[in-house]
Amino acid sequence: MWHRYLMWFAHEHVDFRYAEIQSILSLFDMPIKYIEKPCQSKPYWVVELPSEECVKKIASRSVLIKNCIELWATAKTEARLHENLKSSINNVSGNWIGADKSDNSDSHICPRELLEACSDSGKSFKIEVETFCKHFTMKEKVDKIEKFSYLPLKGPVKLNNPDVMLSYVEFYGVDPNNVPEHPHNLFFGRWVADGQRDLIQVHSLKKRQFIGNTSMDAQLSILMANQAQVAQGHAILDPFVGSGSLLVAAAHFGGFVWGSDIDYLMLHSRSRPTRVGQKVRTKDESIRGNMDQYGTKSRYLDVIVSDFSLPMWRSDLKFDAIITDPPYGVREPIERIGIERENYTLSDAHLPNHVPAKVEYGLPHIYSDLLDFAARHLEMGRRIVCWYPLVREEYNEEHLPFHPCLRLVSNSEQVLSKLTARRLLTYEKISDDVPEMPVDPHAVEHNFREKYFTVGETTRRERKERRAKELIANSYWIEQSKCKNT
Ligand SMILES: C[S@@+](CC[C@H](N)C(=O)[O-])C[C@H]1O[C@@H](n2cnc3c(N)ncnc32)[C@H](O)[C@@H]1O
Numbered sequence: 155m156w157h158r159y160l161m162w163f164a165h166e167h168v169d170f171r172y173a174e175i176q177s178i179l180s181l182f183d184m185p186i187k188y189i190e191k192p193c194q195s196k197p198y199w200v201v202e203l204p205s206e207e208c209v210k211k212i213a214s215r216s217v218l219i220k221n222c223i224e225l226w227a228t229a230k231t232e233a234r235l236h237e238n239l240k241s242s243i244n245n246v247s248g249n250w251i252g253a254d255k256s257d258n259s260d261s262h263i264c265p266r267e268l269l270e271a272c273s274d275s276g277k278s279f280k281i282e283v284e285t286f287c288k289h290f291t292m293k294e295k296v297d298k299i300e301k302f303s304y305l306p307l308k309g310p311v312k313l314n315n316p317d318v319m320l321s322y323v324e325f326y327g328v329d330p331n332n333v334p335e336h337p338h339n340l341f342f343g344r345w346v347a348d349g350q351r352d353l354i355q356v357h358s359l360k361k362r363q364f365i366g367n368t369s370m371d372a373q374l375s376i377l378m379a380n381q382a383q384v385a386q387g388h389a390i391l392d393p394f395v396g397s398g399s400l401l402v403a404a405a406h407f408g409g410f411v412w413g414s415d416i417d418y419l420m421l422h423s424r425s426r427p428t429r430v431g432q433k434v435r436t437k438d439e440s441i442r443g444n445m446d447q448y449g450t451k452s453r454y455l456d457v458i459v460s461d462f463s464l465p466m467w468r469s470d471l472k473f474d475a476i477i478t479d480p481p482y483g484v485r486e487p488i489e490r491i492g493i494e495r496e497n498y499t500l501s502d503a504h505l506p507n508h509v510p511a512k513v514e515y516g517l518p519h520i521y522s523d524l525l526d527f528a529a530r531h532l533e534m535g536r537r538i539v540c541w542y543p544l545v546r547e548e549y550n551e552e553h554l555p556f557h558p559c560l561r562l563v564s565n566s567e568q569v570l571s572k573l574t575a576r577r578l579l580t581y582e583k584i585s586d587d588v589p590e591m592p593v594d595p596h597a598v599e600h601n602f603r604e605k606y607f608t609v610g611e612t613t614r615r616e617r618k619e620r621r622a623k624e625l626i627a628n629s630y631w632i633e634q635s636k637c638k639n640t
Pocket residue numbers: 366368369370393394395396397398399400414415416417420460461462463478479480481482486487488489490491515
């Protein structure tokens with residue numbers, strides 16, 4: 155029998171929720187019913203799933219879910235919630251009452267677990283109060299808990315690790331500047347599982363041995379691994395691996411990880427340390443060292459210094475996922491091996507000590523090479539997940555990188571500034587019939603680096619000028635108040 159659940163999300167990276175949960179559902183081949191259409195203005199979804207096992211599986215992967223609650227009652231006022239819950243206890247039909255109304259916000263059910271918890275004197279319990287967008291003191295929270303005293307719970311209260319954790323949630327909207335006196339929605343149910351928010355701290359860049367100045371933060375790396383549907387035993391590649399943050403997340407979910415990067419100094423941990431005050435890199439600072447730090451060294455295959463425009467992989471080698479953050483040319487150079495001089499030849503005598511020259515590797519060419527590589531080297535039905543930078547006002551979905559062998563599955567925006575953003579694109583391989591593709595003519599116009607610096611420069615200058623004016627005004631007022639005080 156399907157049960158109804160409240161999925162409570164962290165209120166950040168809102169645009170990524172649907173993509174993450176859909177990826178996890180399809181990874182585990184699980185169905186879902188949306189009781190309310192997911193919308194970005196609420197930090198929760200009300201859904202139905204076939205079993206508690208499904209909820210636990212979703213929560214075991216999702217980094218955006220805070221927790222999942224088996225829903226027993228919802229209402230728009232506190233009094234109504236208690237009324238609903240009381241009548242639930244007297245109605246053991248096991249069906250949702252009031253759930254056929256269009257908004258589903260005033261409904262209740264009496265689940266078997268509530269009756270069991272009530273009748274079993276050996277089962278300890280705890281009621282937890284969560285409020286969204288409004289703070290309550292401990293005393294106020296205890297008062298709210300006291301109002302549930304009509305629940306005929308026989309077991310003892312246990313604050314640490316109880317057998318049954320009951321959860322009461324009041325939702326006051328998402329605008330901290332406009333908090334209503336009464337909540338918009340109230341929920342009551344049984345806690346089932348927490349999401350993977352703790353992993354953000356465990357994998358935090360602050361505590362990571364080896365990082366670079368473009369290391370991807372832990373939360374987004376985990377999100378990418380989920381969207382790539384990384385699973386035990388999968389072969390994963392990041393062809394622009396940098397300091398290997400994406401490999402850390404992929405290895406955590408059981409992937410065997412490869413990486414490559416043109417930057418010899420980065421892969422050999424000889425680049426300038428990123429942490430303030432550190433002069434030289436220590437000997438355990440490396441991607442392998444990071445894997446060791448997180449206990450996933452056995453899943454680390456290797457990283458290779460290589461220019462992605464000249465792939466060195468065997469043509470029949472297949473990956474289960476490609477996860478990558480290509481260079482945007484803002485904090486790192488975008489280069490490939492090449493020379494602008496025509497008819498250049500290298501004498502044999504110079505070969506041993508030759509360091510190849512580099513030319514610019516424009517974004518259109520990077521994404522064209524990347525999608526072509528994915529079409530050739532992904533297993534059928536598997537995914538490539540990559541970031542794509544853009545100037546927000548120029549965004550046009552039709553001009554996103556395209557390949558006939560890949561289907562765009564999701565496209566979520568992370569705003570970087572008023573003017574710029576990057577989009578996390580997830581493609582799934584749908585065909586093995588890879589044609590020779592010219593670089594997309596729309597993409598050729600996409601020069602993010604040039605636009606970032608021209609658009610960015612004005613705004614930075616404007617910001618600097620504004621700050622300077624503010625400083626002058628502030629010092630004027632400080633001087634004035636000093637004069638008044640003396
Ligand atoms: C945005 S960074 C990746 C950061 C990485 N995700 C991390 O967590 O550290 C892009 C990387 O692409 C590399 N790169 C630039 N041009 C390249 C090329 N032609 N072939 C391979 N790697 C390249 C840069 O050296 C840089 O490390």
